[in-house]
Amino acid sequence: MKVERTDKSPTQVSLIVTADQHDLTPIKDHVLRHFASEVKVPGFRAGTAPVALVEKHVDQRVLADKFIDRALNSLYGRAIDQEKLRPASKPEVQLKKFVPFTDLEFEVLFDIIGPIKLPDYKKIKLSKKLVEVTAKDVNGVIKSLQLRVAARNEVDRAAKAGDEVTIDFRGTSKEGRPLAGADGRDYPLMLGSGTFIPGFEDNLVDAKAGEKKDFTITFPRDYGAKGLAAKPVTFAVEVKKVNEVVKPKVDDEFAGKTGPFKTVADLKADIKKQLKTEKQLQADREYENELVRKITEKSEVEVPKSLVDEQIARGEEDEKRDLMNRGQTWQEHLDAEGVTAEEHFERKRPEAKQRVKAGLVLSEVAGKEDIFVTPEELETRIKILKGQYQDLQMQAELDKPENQRDIAARLMTEKTIERLVEYSSRSR
Known part of the structure; x- marks a missing residue:
């Protein structure tokens, strides 16, 4: 087998592989042995006939197709081993010459992983960051727990900061086109939580249940969805319910409701431990x-x-x-x-x-x-x-x-x- 290599770029190689009868005969015999179990040769049990006899009972076009598939795969593998290449993509294969079972020439084009020069990685040092859990961190979790178990009492008044409103909303572009991901139904929103973009929650302060509001907000310049960054969006919002959120007092009874804790101190100690693990x-x-x-x-x-x-x-x-x-x-x-x-x-x-x-x-x-x-x-x-x-x-x-x-x-x-x-x- 002869291999002619051309480096198209540092990461792409072309190989022209030429094989003669010496290389191809073992491949042909392998394919014929596969056919031996499928064709009937008089005087022989399935799979026992000599390959020379099997060949006479196989459609030559079918044999050639199977042979070419096998030869291309086998010789390609040998070629990359010979050239010590690490393929990074499937090869593009072009059959250039085929004289049945005696001469075969094909070209393969594929990406490779070239030489990798590593630094002295054993000497690269980094300082580990010290992990600290503050009282502010713990209190933040306590506030979240308070909100989770807080009573929500529906009220017949204008919404204010700290209330939870249930809303339907839909956002449209300047041209009036609905925007994907800018709509929702029966969404519970805590006013003042900063959950939505700046200005959205402010527009719902003083709104009452049953009220519909339309307002336009310009999205922040650094907003994640680039198509909305710094763009004005008009929201149509219906306030369906206003709930007053009554947070429980942080005491031992509250601690017991959140888990197997007897005191607030036990709860805070557990929160601190979990936060430290997470951090x-x-x-x-x-x-x-x-x-x-x-x-x-x-x-x-x-x-x-x-x-x-x-x-x-x-x-x-x-x-x-x-x-x-x-x-x-x-x-x-x-x-x-x-x-x-x-x-x-x-x-x-x-x-x-x-x-x-x-x-x-x-x-x-x-x-x-x-x-x-x-x-x-x-x-x-x-x-x-x-x-x-x-x-x-x-x-x-x-x-x-x-x-x-x-x-x-x-x-x-x-x-x-x-x-x-x-x-x-x-x-x-």
């Missing part, structure tokens, strides 16, 4: 992300475009499923963002490229550190994940090979980051 987990994630970011930043990697495109496409599929669950179409989302499908795709590219680069760097570190996932580790993780689902269909999804590959990849990433944290945490 520590968040701090650990931030530390790990910053460590990976620093190592990635210092690494030299040519990122294949195809991997970035795949990353963006997967993200958009997740986004579409989430929108569907919320009753919103993809086109409605694009309209709200004020972008075309192509613009939406391309604006995700910088972040996706960074994520792909980080993944390649971590994979390279794992290889250098001889980190791998054992079958026992994978089995344990799958059992844990299955325990999180009541739905048997969801549990069955975890048994699919493609999902198990994803789980194994996540495990590998976790183990690699753990190793990097270990190095970073060592004394200088």
Whole structure:
């Protein structure tokens, strides 16, 4: 077999593979052995006839098609091994020459993962953030608990700050077009909570049940949906109910209603403990992300475009499923963002490229550190994940090979980051 390599770019390679009868005969015999169990050859049981006899009983066009498929896959695999390449995309294959079973020539074009130059990652140090839980943090949770168990008494008066109003609302653009995600029915809104954009709740102060109000608000410049940022939106709101919110006194009786606590001090101690755990987990994630970011930043990697495109496409599929669950179409989302499908795709590219680069760097570190996932580790993780689902269909999804590959990849990433944290945490 002869392989002629042409580097189209640092991340794309073309291979012209030429094979002669010496390379092709074993492939042909393999295909014929497959046919041996399917065709009837007089005097032989199924699967026992010599391949030379089997060939005489097989349609030559069918044999050639099966042979070419097998040969392309087999020789492509040998070619990338010979050239020591790491494919990053499916190959584009062009058959250039085929003389049945004696000569074959084809060209493959595909993206590759090129050389990755890592920094001395063992010497990259980061300081861990100290976690502190303040009295203000604890009191914030107490206030949330008060609101959760507060009495809501319907009143026949104008709404004021601190009241909860039940509303139907609908937002339209300057042109009068309904805006996706800017409508709701029977929505309970606490006036003064800051739940909605600035100005919305203020317009409902002094409103009464049964009252309808129309008002226009300009969205903040830094609003998440770019299509609405700094844009005026007109809201039509109907106030259906006004509730006075009566919060309970924070005492030992209140503490007992929120959980197995005898005193307020017990409740606050438990809140502080939980907040510290949550903050520590968040701090650990931030530390790990910053460590990976620093190592990635210092690494030299040519990122294949195809991997970035795949990353963006997967993200958009997740986004579409989430929108569907919320009753919103993809086109409605694009309209709200004020972008075309192509613009939406391309604006995700910088972040996706960074994520792909980080993944390649971590994979390279794992290889250098001889980190791998054992079958026992994978089995344990799958059992844990299955325990999180009541739905048997969801549990069955975890048994699919493609999902198990994803789980194994996540495990590998976790183990690699753990190793990097270990190095970073060592004394200088």
